[in-house]
Structure formats: structure tokens, C-alpha cells
Amino acid sequence: MASIDAGIRYLASDIVKKLLETDVYQHDFMEDISTMIVTSLTGRPFKVKPKDIDEHLLLFKTKLGSVKIDSIIENRLNHNVSLVIHALGLPCECEGLLRLCTIYTLNFGLNALIDQHLSMYDDLSYMVAETLDITPFDLEQFTRELSSSGLFNEPTSNFLDILQIPRNIAISLVTRDASSFKELLKDCFEVLGSSPLLLNDFPYIKLDDLGLLLNATIKSRTCGVNILLYGESGTGKTELSKLLTSNSALIAVKAKGDDFNSSRDELNININAAHLRLQYHGLLQSLFQNEPNSVLLIDECEDIYYEYLSGSKISKERLHQTLTSNPVPTIWITNHIEHIPESCIRRFLYVLEIPKPPKNIKAEILAKPLKGLKISSEFKTALGQIDALAPAHVDNAANVAKAIGFKGKAAEHCIEQHIEQTLSACGYSTNKAQYQAEIAFDKRFINLQGDVNSINELIKNVQHFYGVRGLLLGPPGTGKTALVNYLAESLEQELITVKCSDVLGKYVGESEKNIAKIFKEARINNAIILLDEVDSLLCSRQSLTNQYETQLVNELLTQIDQCEQTIFAATNFSERLDKAVMRRFDFKLNLDYLTHQQSQKLYQEVVGNLSKKYREELSLLTKLTPGDFAIVARRNRLSKKALTDEQNILLLTEENNRKTQNQNIGFIHS
Numbered sequence: 001m002a003s004i005d006a007g008i009r010y011l012a013s014d015i016v017k018k019l020l021e022t023d024v025y026q027h028d029f030m031e032d033i034s035t036m037i038v039t040s041l042t043g044r045p046f047k048v049k050p051k052d053i054d055e056h057l058l059l060f061k062t063k064l065g066s067v068k069i070d071s072i073i074e075n076r077l078n079h080n081v082s083l084v085i086h087a088l089g090l091p092c093e094c095e096g097l098l099r100l101c102t103i104y105t106l107n108f109g110l111n112a113l114i115d116q117h118l119s120m121y122d123d124l125s126y127m128v129a130e131t132l133d134i135t136p137f138d139l140e141q142f143t144r145e146l147s148s149s150g151l152f153n154e155p156t157s158n159f160l161d162i163l164q165i166p167r168n169i170a171i172s173l174v175t176r177d178a179s180s181f182k183e184l185l186k187d188c189f190e191v192l193g194s195s196p197l198l199l200n201d202f203p204y205i206k207l208d209d210l211g212l213l214l215n216a217t218i219k220s221r222t223c224g225v226n227i228l229l230y231g232e233s234g235t236g237k238t239e240l241s242k243l244l245t246s247n248s249a250l251i252a253v254k255a256k257g258d259d260f261n262s263s264r265d266e267l268n269i270n271i272n273a274a275h276l277r278l279q280y281h282g283l284l285q286s287l288f289q290n291e292p293n294s295v296l297l298i299d300e301c302e303d304i305y306y307e308y309l310s311g312s313k314i315s316k317e318r319l320h321q322t323l324t325s326n327p328v329p330t331i332w333i334t335n336h337i338e339h340i341p342e343s344c345i346r347r348f349l350y351v352l353e354i355p356k357p358p359k360n361i362k363a364e365i366l367a368k369p370l371k372g373l374k375i376s377s378e379f380k381t382a383l384g385q386i387d388a389l390a391p392a393h394v395d396n397a398a399n400v401a402k403a404i405g406f407k408g409k410a411a412e413h414c415i416e417q418h419i420e421q422t423l424s425a426c427g428y429s430t431n432k433a434q435y436q437a438e439i440a441f442d443k444r445f446i447n448l449q450g451d452v453n454s455i456n457e458l459i460k461n462v463q464h465f466y467g468v469r470g471l472l473l474g475p476p477g478t479g480k481t482a483l484v485n486y487l488a489e490s491l492e493q494e495l496i497t498v499k500c501s502d503v504l505g506k507y508v509g510e511s512e513k514n515i516a517k518i519f520k521e522a523r524i525n526n527a528i529i530l531l532d533e534v535d536s537l538l539c540s541r542q543s544l545t546n547q548y549e550t551q552l553v554n555e556l557l558t559q560i561d562q563c564e565q566t567i568f569a570a571t572n573f574s575e576r577l578d579k580a581v582m583r584r585f586d587f588k589l590n591l592d593y594l595t596h597q598q599s600q601k602l603y604q605e606v607v608g609n610l611s612k613k614y615r616e617e618l619s620l621l622t623k624l625t626p627g628d629f630a631i632v633a634r635r636n637r638l639s640k641k642a643l644t645d646e647q648n649i650l651l652l653t654e655e656n657n658r659k660t661q662n663q664n665i666g667f668i669h670s
Contacts, residue, residue, distance in 0.1 A: 004174055006043065007073025012107035013041050013064040015100065018131040020061060024123040032117065033060070040109030042067050073174055077102060080173045080184060087181030088149040088286050094142045096132040097159065098151075104163045105170040111163075119160065128159060150282035154318065166276060169283075181287060188280045192250045192297065195242035197391075201365050202240060204358060204524055210350055214244055217329050217349075218293060225329040228345065230337040231354035234390025236365070237333045240354060241297055245331075248293040253281050278304050278322065281330070289327040296330040302339040323347040358525040359384045359494055365391055369398040373411040386419070388428035393419055438630035441482045445602050445626050447592040448483075455483070458589070459490055462528075462566055469560070469584065471534075472570040474591035475659065477627020480570035483591070484530045493566075494527040500536040503552070511548070512555040519559045527565065531556075534569040535576040553578055560584050593623045602626065606633050607648055614645045621656040628655040 019025065039045050042063045081098050085091075104110050118124050129139040143159040146152070151169070152162050172184045199207060210227070217225040229237045242250055254277070281298060288294040298304070305319070324347060332348070334340060345351060357365065363384025369391065370380065383389060397418035401411040443455040462468050472480040481497075488495035496518060503514050522529050531537060537556055557580055560567060569585065571577060582588065594602065596619050603610055603618060606629050610618065632648050643651075 004073060006068070007070030008103060008106045008174065009041060009043050009109075010067045010069050011074060011077070011099075011103045012110040013067040015103060015110060015131060016041060016113060017061060017064045019118065019127050020057070020064075022127045022130045024121075024126050024130075033113070037109045037112045037116075038063060040107060040112070042109075076177060077174050080176065080178055083178060083181050083184065084151075084173070088151070090145055090149060091142070093134065093138065094146050096134070097139070097142050097146055097162075100128070100132065101146075101163050101165045102170045102173050105165050105167055106174065114160075114163070125159065150279070150284075150286040152279070166279065185280075185283060185287060188254055189284055189296075190252045190254060192238075192242055192252055194246065195239040196368055197236070197239050197243060197365060199243050201361065202236070202243075202357070204361065205240075205352070205354065207240075207244070210352060211244055213350060214295070214329065215247075218245075218248055218295065221289075221292075221327060222329075223327050224324045224349070226323050226326065226348045226350075227329070227331045228334070228340075228348040228351045229331060229354055230334045230340075230351070232356060233335045234388065234392070235354045235356055236391065237354045238297075238299060239391070241331045241333065245295045248295050249291075250295050250297055250331075251284065251288065252297045252299060253277055253284060278318075281322065281326075285326050285328050294328055296326075296328050297333070298330060299333045300335065301332040302334040302336040305334075305340045305344060319344055320347060355520065355524050356387075366394045369395040370411075370415075373398060373401055373406070373415075374408045375412055375415075379412045379416075383419075386423070388423055388426065389419065393422055396422070437482055437485075439606060439626065439633050441479070441486045442605070443483075443486070445594065445598050446479045446483060447594055447598060449590045449592055455486075458587075459487060461587075462487060462491060467564045467566060468586055469567045470569075470587040470589055471582070471585035472568060472589050472591060473574045474572070475593065475623070475625060476572045477625035477630075478591035478593065479626050480591055481530070481532060482626070484528070484568045484570070487568075488528045491528070494525050495530060496522050496525075496527045497530045497532055498537075499532050503537060503556075511552050515552075515555050515559055519563055519565075522563070522565045529563070529565055529567045531567070531569040533571060534581075535571040535573045538569075538578050538581050539576050557581070557584065593625060596622075599624050602629050603648075607636065607643075607645075610645055614649050617649050618652065621652055623656050623659040624652060628652055631655060 035045055038060070044063065044066075077099060078095075081095050081102070082092070084098060085095050104114065114124075118127065121127065125136050125139055129136045132139065134142070139159055140157045143162060144155060144157045147157075147162050148155040151165060154161075156162060168187060169184070172178075172187070176184055178184045199211075214227070216222075229241065231237060277298065281296065284296055288296070320343070323344060337345075337353075356362070363381050366383045366389065367375070367380040383394065394415070397415040400418050401407075401414045404414065406414050446455060448455060448458075458470070472483065474480060485495060498518055502518065504511050519529070521527070538553055557578075561584065567585075569581075599618055599621065600610070600615060629652075632643075632651050635651060636643050636648075
């Protein structure tokens with residue numbers, strides 16, 4: 001890089017000499033030129049102290065003339081600049097201006113001399129035009145043409161606005177022996193390979209129209225074709241883009257920083273990578289507009305729009321122009337649709353949400369990288385249950401197992417550890433909380449009353465009628481949650497259990513979004529929904545004092561109305577429910593306390609035979625539930641030795657009596 005710096009110094013010194021020799025130049029500021037500027041231009045410090053300004057100027061010119069010429073760098077720059085100008089379809093007279101921009105970008109001395117000193121001249125444009133051997137009018141015209149080429153952010157007629165070009169491009173112009181403009185920009189883009197997936201892996205997304213649209217617009221080279229794919233991370237948006245463009249070249253615009261030779265990339269604090277990526281997008285439009293069957297891809301595009309929303313560098317007009325004038329079709333991908341303003345969304349030709357795949361399809365997709373590792377089907381199925389798990393995670397884990405040479409159980413253990421550590425680092429868990437019952441569900445111990453008088457009849461209704469809605473009422477512990485879990489298992493359908501904590505968000509409108517997201521997930525996965533303790537979500541609106549609480553109830557009622565999935569709601573406090581809730585459910589099912597016969601039989605199942613004396617005591621307990629017997633089962637499991645019948649009956653009596661006590665409300669009376 002040192003030899004390149006020396007070559008650039010010669011080119012910069014040559015430009016400064018020509019500027020100083022122009023007719024309009026006045027050297028009044030010579031005394032103000034810092035040693036740093038002279039050193040950057042010549043590679044040597046300026047130690048002498050001239051007698052006057054004229055001698056100062058003479059010594060400065062002598063220093064500039066002493067810089068050794070580097071014909072290799074000069075010839076390479078001239079060749080590459082010519083490639084760029086030709087590729088962008090610009091007049092060859094623009095080459096001198098682009099050379100000046102390149103040298104200005106790479107040499108601090110020239111940069112500082114113009115910015116700190118020459119920019120104060122009213123006649124600077126005449127000086128620059130004379131240096132480039134063109135007229136001031138030509139300078140203005142060439143500036144306008146060059147600034148509209150995609151190399152720069154905005155079209156302009158002021159040459160000072162375009163002197164600074166992306167540093168990585170400037171470095172390419174002086175370091176690469178290129179044979180095409182594409183070689184000069186190869187670090188701005190990446191041609192993506194094929195996807196290991198198939199379009200059949202996305203049966204839950206309607207893709208026919210989008211596929212036909214892309215094929216038609218690619219062939220016709222229609223201007224302003226932009227596709228927006230949005231959804232949560234790991235839903236397969238990039239892989240789907242590859243599949244949709246399988247007959248074309250899909251070219252990703254890189255999020256590279258200002259220096260291709262620097263490891264800083266987009267983390268460079270001096271340059272906004274989102275801003276540069278939008279600039280690279282414009283450049284690549286120019287590069288590939290004459291190449292058939294090419295499509296550009298901007299992944300994680302929300303950073304570009306976030307810069308617009310935060311008022312940093314990117315203007316609304318520029319975004320809109322980008323979405324209406326691009327000759328090469330572009331697919332934009334985002335995980336955060338909320339960062340893209342509505343004015344931009346409506347300028348996309350096609351907008352498509354990519355939701356999470358259903359669990360069974362996700363398991364099939366995740367299993368593809370595991371081929372050859374002899375992984376069990378149970379393990380593959382379990383992977384599909386991990387919400388945050390993406391194909392890339394499994395692919396990396398599988399590569400680790402393959403590199404070590406693991407197969408079978410050893411590979412499973414390796415993959416499991418790798419995935420757990422990766423997701424943990426991202427703040428996710430591989431363990432999904434599931435309903436766990438202390439005693440196995442048995443429909444014989446459900447005292448079901450109401451519109452449906454048997455569990456078998458309930459299962460038939462759910463099987464044969466789409467979108468059944470059932471409201472489960474009754475005291476705690478009567479088996480409402482257990483019944484719905486049993487139904488889902490019997491019907492081999494996924495169950496999504498919704499609790500208050502799953503819904504409530506700390507920001508205005510967040511709770512409503514969470515509800516919509518839950519119902520959408522149920523639709524995609526054809527899942528049964530259980531609104532557990534629904535009174536906490538659908539309490540009477542007459543008792544609410546805050547507007548956001550009322551909006552939450554309204555949103556949930558609307559989602560229930562529109563939902564085509566089977567929905568169950570369970571509550572221990574039906575009197576707290578909003579009046580509009582009851583009419584939204586087809587069945588109102590009351591799960592009552594156990595009958596005398598059910599209690600006797602359940603005791604025998606959980607503990608064992610009961611003596612006649614304690615059978616009579618058990619028969620007096622009329623408010624027992626399967627949940628009470630679960631307490632007995634748990635206490636016996638935790639005890640070093642089995643409890644006696646007397647101890648078991650005492651536990652049940654305590655639970656029974658808690659439900660029969662009359663509690664004073666308000667003041668306590670003695």
C-alpha cells in the first residue's frame with residue numbers, strides 16, 4: 001500500500017501544480033498551508049522558512065515537482081477510469097473529472113488544500129476547469145452527468161459535491177488491473193448460489209402470481225420493479241428469493257463499509273453503511289442493466305429506511321426515486337416492516353409476508369442439512385418445535401458434526417449442544433414450555449355439562465365442523481386445560497395456549513399486534529387455540545378505565561370473530577367476562593366438581609383401595625376436582641413413604657373446605 005500512496009502523491013502533486021499555475025490563482029494564502037498538507041502531497045516535510053509569499057510559492061512548487069512519478073499507478077488509474085466511464089455510458093471527457101475525484105478521495109493533502117484554502121476562491125470552478133483543460137460550462141455539464149451515474153448520492157451541478165467518492169471504489173481504481181467495470185466493483189456485490197430448498201417447501205405461501213410477475217418483468221426489463229419480502233428472522237426469505245429467481249442471476253448488494261481493504265466494513269463509524277449500500281445499489285443498476293436475467297437483492301433493508309426515518313442522510317425523494325426508476329428488478333428483504341414508511345411500501349410493485357412455516361414443514365426444511373448424519377426422525381421432529389431455530393443454525397451445526405466425523409447419537413448430541421449455545425447467545429431458549437399434568441388425563445373423571453354432554457361428542461364436533469368455538473367454565477382444577485390438551489392430542493393438531501403474559505406489551509398497540517400474531521400463527525399451523533384464564537383478557541369493558549384496555553378486548557373479540565380455527569377459552573370466573581363473549585362461542589361447557597362415584601374411582605386410581613371408613617368420609621366431600629387429586633399424587637411422590645389413607649383424606653378435606661368457606665368482604669366483623 002506504501003507504493004500506491006507514493007503513486008497517488010505524484011498524481012495529487014501534479015494536480016496542485018496545475019492549479020497553482022492557472023491564470024486566476026492568487027497565492028495570498030500560502031503562509032496558511034500546514035506542514036501536514038505539504039507532507040501528504042510530497043511525502044516530505046516543509047521545514048524551510050521563506051522570506052516572503054513569492055519565495056514560499058516557489059519552494060512549494062519545487063517540492064511538488066520533486067515527487068517521483070509512478071507510471072504504473074497513473075496508467076492503471078487512466079485505464080480503470082476509462083472502463084468506468086464507458087460502462088456508465090458517459091462522455092469520455094468526464095474521465096478527467098473522475099480522475100480528480102479519485103485522487104482527491106485518496107490523498108489528504110489535495111483534499112485539505114481544496115477544502116481549507118481553494119474553496120474560498122470565487123473562481124475555483126475556473127481553476128479546476130483550466131486544470132482539466134475544459135471550460136467552466138463543460139465542468140458543470142460533466143458534473144451533472146457524472147453525479148447522475150450512480151457513483152454519487154444525488155444529482156448535482158456543483159463539482160465540490162462529487163469530489164469525495166466511496167473510498168473502496170477509489171482504491172479499486174488505483175489497485176486493480178481490471179478488464180471490466182464489474183471487476184472493479186466485485187466487492188460491492190455477490191452472486192448468490194442456488195438454494196437447497198424447493199418451492200414445494202413453501203406450500204403455505206401463495207407464490208404463483210409472484211413467480212409469474214418476476215419472470216415477465218425480467219424478460220421485459222420493466223423499469224421500477226421492486227419486490228418486498230418481510231417476516232421474522234429465519235423464515236426463509238433469502239432462500240425463497242433464490243428459488244423465485246432460479247433461472248436468473250440473483251445478485252446481493254453487500255453492506256460494505258467505505259474501504260474494501262479494511263476489516264471495519266459497515267462498522268466503520270465514519271461512514272453510514274446503509275447510505276453506501278443504497279449508493280452501491282444505484283451503481284449495480286448501471287452495471288447490470290444491460291445484462292439479461294439479472295435480479296438484485298438487498299437483505300436487511302430496514303437499515304436503509306431506518307436512516308430515512310431518523311433523518312440521517314437519506315431523503316424521502318431519493319428513496320421514492322430508487323423504487324420507481326431502477327432498470328434491474330430488485331428484491332428487498334426485511335425482518336422489521338415497521339421501519340419502512342408507508343409512502344415507500346406503496347411504491348413496491350409486490351409486497352409479500354413470509355410467515356413462520358407450520359411445524360411439520362419446518363421440521364422437513366431443517367432436516368435437509370442433516371442428510372448423511374444418521375439422525376433419528378424423533379430428533380428432526382424435535383428441532384421443528386424450536387421457534388427461534390432457523391435453517392442456517394442447523395446447517396452450521398451439521399457442518400460441525402460432519403467436520404468431526406460424528407454420526408447417529410453422537411451427531412445429535414453435538415448438534416443439540418451447538419444449537420443450544422447459538423440460540424442462548426441470541427437470547428432464545430431451545431426449551432418450549434409445555435403443559436405437564438401430575439396425573440394422566442382420563443375423560444372418565446371429567447364431569448362435563450352444558451351443550452355437549454360427552455367428551456366423545458365434543459371430539460366429533462371438532463373433527464367434523466371447522467372453526468368450532470367452545471367456552472369452558474367451572475371451578476379451578478376441574479380439567480379445563482387438560483381437556484383441551486387431550487382434544488388437540490387426539491386430533492393430532494398443534495395447540496397454541498394463550499395466557500395474559502403472552503399478549504400484554506409495554507408499548508401502545510403492542511398487545512393488539514401480539515394477538516394478531518398469535519391468531520396468524522394458528523392459521524398457518526392449523527392449530528387449536530386455547531385462551532387460558534380468558535377473564536384476564538376479555539373482562540367486562542364496563543369495568544375498564546383505560547382506553548388501551550378496551551382496545552385490547554375489542555381486538556381479541558374481532559380476532560375471534562374472524563378466526564376459522566378451533567378456539568377454546570377457559571375461565572374460573574365467568575361472571576367477569578364481557579357480555580359480548582358468550583354469544584361468540586358455539587358451546588358453553590361447564591366442568592363441574594366430581595361426582596361421588598368419580599371421586600371414589602379416582603382415589604383408587606391415584607392412591608389405591610380405600611377402607612369403608614374413609615370411603616364414607618370421601619363421599620361427604622362434594623367439591624373435589626381432578627386438580628385436588630393431583631395435589632395428593634404430588635405429595636405422595638415427594639414423600640419418603642406413601643401417605644396413609646387418613647393423611648390423604650385430610651389433604652382432600654382441606655382442599656374441599658377451601659371452596660366452601662364463606663369469606664367476609666370489606667370490614668372484618670368480630
